[in-house]
Amino acid sequence: MSAGLSGGGLHVLGPVDQIPVGEGRAYGVAGEQIAVFRLRDGSLRAVSAVCPHKGGPIADGTIDRDVVMCPLHQHAFDLETGCSTTGAGPLRSYPVFADGSQNVVVRLP
């Protein structure tokens, strides 16, 4: 699924439609686990998929425009920066966008 392009660390994860609006899905990308969310305004966010608190599945979390809440203990994380707003450690955040053919593209460092 992760067709790495030459250089730059871009990975195409497949159609945006795989992610229902307002929800997240997890992807394995080059050995990393990434949760990609599709906000209600259509924009995308990508953060690491494992909660630093107790290993909860972040892609199963509830989101709004700003944060995702881990389903296990309701720790919240800023979707832009990955920083926790509830005192947990941070998630990693990744640049992500939809390309011309409406595929999710994430950039790994």
Added chain:
Amino acid sequence: MTALASRGRSTPADTRRRLVVIGNGMAGARAVEEILARGGAVQHRITMFGDEPYGNYNRIMLSHVLSGEEDAGGIFLNSLDWYRENGITLHAGVRVEKIDRFAKLVFSDDGRATPYNVLIIATGSRSSMPAVEGLYTPGGRLLPGVFAFRTIDDTQGMVSYAQQDHQRRAVVIGGGLLGLEAARGLQSHGVGVDVVHSGGHLMNAQMGPDGGAVLRRSVEALGIRVHTSSRTTAILGGDKVRGVQLRDQPDIDCDLVVVAAGIRPNVEVAVTSGLPVERAIVVDDHMRVPDEDEIYAVGECVQHRGEVYGLVAPLWEQAAVLADHVTGADPSSVYLGSRTATKLKVAGVDVASMGLQAPERDTDEHVVFSEPSRGVFKSIVIRDSKIVGATLLGDSRKVAYLTQAFDRGLPLPEERVSLLFDLGGPGEEAGVAELDGDAQVCNCNGVSKRAITDTVRGGCTTLSGVMDVTRAGKGCGSCKLLVRQVVEWAADGAVDEDPAAAYYVPGVPLEKAALMSAIRDQGLRSVSAVFAALAPAGAEDAKSKMGLASLLKMMWAGEYIDERDARFVNDRVHANIQRDGTFSVVPQMKGGVTSPEQLRRIADVADKYNIPMVKLTGGQRIDLLGVPKEDLPKVWADLGMPSGYAYGKSFRTVKTCVGQEFCRFGTGDSTKLGIEIESRFQGIESPAKLKLAVSGCPRNCAESLVKDVGVVAVDGGRWEIYIGGAAGAHIRKGDLLATVDDPGTVTLLAGRFMQYYREHANWLERTYSFVPRVGIEHLRAVIVDDAEGIAAGLDEAMQRSVDSYTDPWAERNDPFTPGQFRTSLPLEVLPRVPVR
């Protein structure tokens, strides 16, 4: 998704003086706050160094973080935004190593040289590590399992170590304030704790032996073992902690050691830089280092008139004087030392102490009251009709008055016993009124009565609002009652309750009734429509989604527009998420009655999908635990049974007993009625879960008295209906709603009560809170006697919900959203739940 914009906002010609603060703890940050409050930012460009990689937090609250009452995030006093907003450059995680007093430069361990015009040293102190064999590894690090108790990192390290399964026992070295807090906090992680104290009694810095003995009793009653007059001679274990060795006493086996044996001022920078240091950095009455016009010091790292303070209250006074001089706001301001009066909650016990612990002269009076069985001890030392010392344990009611009398040398009543108790004299409120404006109400955060009354008069009349503004009550919390009393007194009784506390969900500023009528009036049928119409700026709020989804489903039933993103994951995939991200599957088993055929199918499914655990639930059902999300649809298909709703804020199950068919005591057909109730109300959503039971006789084998709705058959073919019972986190016997003649009426009234509860309870408010809040008499009037004429409406609304029920597990053949059952699990599952 760009990185945070850079923020350097230094104007080209910044002519302000450079103020550098070494230390970003409570003293350093408080000094800066006081300077800012005096307009100091106009004169100064402020740079702060802190060797912890965080903003500034309330160290006093670390014991709450240890006990899990508070998140580490909740104890921050100033977030990183605060530094930004005030134009302060913060170097967090950077340690200052040396000051060049002549070139006026500060050198830090990141290789930076920072010039200053004014310097404040607020390096605080650190845990004092006793010279004990085996404390360090040969590499010079603390032996794994040994912790200090001073920083967020210490605390979080302790928590994660204590939570490992094999950590069963801990030893806390030090029976002072910090040691007892550590012991109590560790207990909340299920660790057995011994406190080893070298002194003759606990908290010997604050109280005498008699008080210490009463405190010991209270602490031991909590299950903490106490060893006084015990010196630790070695930490045992080569690779990690395995025990401690005591002098002349048997070793204690343990897996974790916390060292809380006092603190030591951090003076290395001052010593290296040639500043005067005795026990700590010497300062004068202006908080200036002698002979250094532009160097100040504040907090636990200073020695003032020979005294070094380890409490927070003196620090507030020092910071204010320091700020007066740094800014020039009040050149006459002086610090003359603090009379240390402490009022704290230690391990759940109220402790206050001030001045002398015991009489010193023959002419000193000593008034003592001791009631060890209640953990109460009061001792007051009086000299020349003035209080010169007091210790109070387990009862803090007179503390505010005594503190004030001690601080100001007030004349005392002839009848000394009234110092200890209110003897029909002025009550608690008069006590608040009599308090002087300068009297400190919150010792943790240094908040005076005047600061609170000023805030109230400034228009802030909610307790939570005042606490947010002044920080009163936000330390150890022991003064909350007093803060409330002062607020009530200042507001002349006109205290507003915090409106946000009454919102149904945090993101929409409306109480439930107003929210429901707005939803109805505006025809809002989806969660996104509610946010758009009713939330501030139309902003959605993750914390509010689940509650709104439940409410809308209840209100609109079949007309509800179901947006799956508003659901909690359990409701998206119709199973209960477990700690490792797998799910539990509980098929419906009405009334707890099953059949060989069902059991065979469950067994086959458990085999086929390698279900790691099959468990009987408390609700008389069978739980298949550890099912990966992607297997859920197949598991449901092979089970061929409807969902048992063991995952939702909804009607869960009806427990029943064997009933009259088989039981020789049975007086009513409880099994049949239980099955009927479960069939009717299966899956209806509610503000919190609903667990029911029907028992066939007053022997009550289905535990009906402790259920949200419990039914008991009594002789003569009659049925009792109990509501609001609980036997989980809370224990409550349900209140008798009615005794009725036939099962049909039971079902009708149970449904009517549940509908009333759905319409009026707060989100996540269980019936055991709702019923006493609303009152059983009121509920009986509405539900049984139809005093408000709404019974028919309640019944209709419930019927609509019943009619719109569909089995969610039917989605197995037709996923509602793409990838609904796709795994969200990491490749490496953490943590792994052990399979028994």
